[in-house]
Amino acid sequence: MKSQSLVRRLLISTLLILLLLWTSMVVSVAWVIKHETDEIFDSSLQETAQRLLPLAVMQLKTHDREDDDEDDEDDEHALEADEDSLEPAQHDEYLVYQVFHASGRMLxxxxxxxxxxxxxELRQGFQRTAKHLVYIEKTLSGEFFLALAEKSNHRKDTLLSTMKYLLMPLLALLPLSALSMLVIVHGARKPLQKLSVELSSRGGSDLNPLAVKDLPQELQPLVNTMNDLMHRLQSAFEAERNFTANSAHELRTPLAAASAQLHVLENTSLNDGQRQTLYTVRKVLQRLQALTEKLLQLARAESGIAWKSGDVDLGQLLELLCRDLQWRTDLKLELKLPPSPVIVQGDVDALGIVFSNLLENAIKYASPGSPIRVEMSTGPTQIRIINDCDPLPVQALQRLHERFYRVRPDSRGAGLGLSIVQALLEPTSIDFSIHSPTEARNRGFEARLTWPNISKTTAASQ
Structure with missing residues (x-):
């Protein structure tokens, strides 16, 4: 399951909360505005009707007196309204009115x-219809009624316009808030990113405490806990290395003494059965001595000792090691070097341990009669040690760096060679990789060392 981004979760959560709060505020303001505008509009409607009714009655009575001079018609006919007496409005009319006689006739x-x-109904007070909110006012005598009506959608349109103008800033507020939060979070993440870079740039053997200075208070407990954990790991690793080194040193003396006794026995008269037993014991003793040497190399590699740095001729070192190993194996070591010497900066002893372990590993697991190829190239400097063997499974290839891991439990090796190489090269800039099968083949094993493409490379040094 893919983990979610903390920044993304924080951004989405904050924007949703902001949207919810702003919307709640708009709804609350809209409710208050509706309540207050209803009170104001109702009061204005009532007050307008009370002011307008006397004026309308005065106009009607004036109109009635003018008509008395012309004829003596029925009163009802004399009080009919003159629709052309008012000039049409040049704007939207939200209020309309009608004046009635008590008999119900519109005047x-x-x-x-x-x-x-x-x-x-012709009664005093508020009435609501499908299209209007009506307030009816009457004269004290009860002879005239004025119905003042407001369009029912007027208040709704006012409320919607108010909500629209309150919500419109949210369209700009959300992206601006998101941008501001990204800037703020990016700045707040810098100490965490710095801590992450420091941890990722460390080698596996670097267990020094992390710096707590300039860290935010929220990160200090985490860093303190990590420092405590690394201190305990360092103590455990140091105890393990000390045990390994001390055990190997303690074994050296009795193994050397046993080897000397075997040499004495070999010079005595023994029958064939005794000599076969002596040969078996010597083989076991040699394996123990080799294991002791590997344990000492591993303890030195994992101790993080700063190696001396100097010029190392890689070709000369490989020639020396191949010549030393050639007489101990029936396999042919094919060394291919560039015409010019390749000089790097490093510790010749550490590089010697690396090369010898890789060569011994190639010899130990090669197919019978197959050659061991050692090739060096430049631009960048690269050394390839290749043998012929059955291809290794991917799972086994990934575990070869583990201590005491062997693909075949019955093999002669101790499972420490590649662990020693990995530990020695970890604090350096040399890239170490293993491949099986080899390039352009469906079998074989290849160990590859690649130096950075610079004139002089620090190898096996801290």
Whole structure:
């Protein structure tokens, strides 16, 4: 399962909370605005009706007196409203009114008012219809009624406009908040990134405490815990190395004494059975001596000792080691070197241990009668040690660096050679890799050492 980014989770969570809070604020403000505007509009509607009714009655009575001079018609006919007496409005009319006689006859109306009654009932107070909110006011005598109506969608449009203008800043606020948070989080992550880089750049043998200085308070407990863990690991590794080194040193003397006694016995008169037993004992003793030497090399490699650095002629060192090993094996060592000497900076003893372990490993596991190829090239400097053998499974290839691991438990090796090489090269800039099968073949094993492409390379030194 792919792990989620902490920055992404923080960003999404914060933006969602911001969106929720802002939306809640807009809804709360909208509710307050609706409540307050309803009170204000209702009061304004009522007050407007109370101010407008006397003016309408005055206009009607003036109109009635002018008509008395013309004829003596019925009163109802004299009080009919003159629709052309008002100049049409040049804007949206949110309020319309109608003036009625107590009998229910419409006497006057505004330009945009319908010709039919707005309110279903002619009574004082508020009434709501499908299209209007109506307030009806009457005169003290009860003879005239004024119905003042407000379009029902007016308040809704006002509320929606308010909410729209409150929500519009959110469109800019969310991306700006995200950008600001990314900048802030990026700055806050720098100590963590610095700590990560320091840990990743360390070798496996570097267990020195991490610096706590300039770290945020939130990271200091974590770093202190890691330092405590590394201290305990360092103590455990040191105890293990001391045990390995001391055991190997303690074994050297009795093994040397046993070897001397065997040499004395070999010069005495023995029958064939005794000589065969003596040969078997010498082989076991040689394996113990080789294992002791490997344990000492491993203890030295894992101790993190700073090796001396100097000029090392790689070709000369390989020639010396191959010549020394050639007389101990029936396999042919084929050495291929560039025409010019290749000089690197390093510890000749450490590089000698690396090369000898790789050569011994190649000889030990090679197919009978097959040659061991040692090739060196330049640009960049690279050494390849290749033998012929059955290809190794991927799982086995990945575990070859483990101590005491052997692909075949019945093999002669101790399973320490590649562990020693890995430990010696870990603090250096030399790239060490193993391959099986080899390039362009379906079998074989190859150990490859590659130096950085510089004039002089520090090898096996800290």
């Amino acid at each position: 006057l109306r505004s330009h945009a008012a319908p010709t039919t009654p707005i309110a279903p």
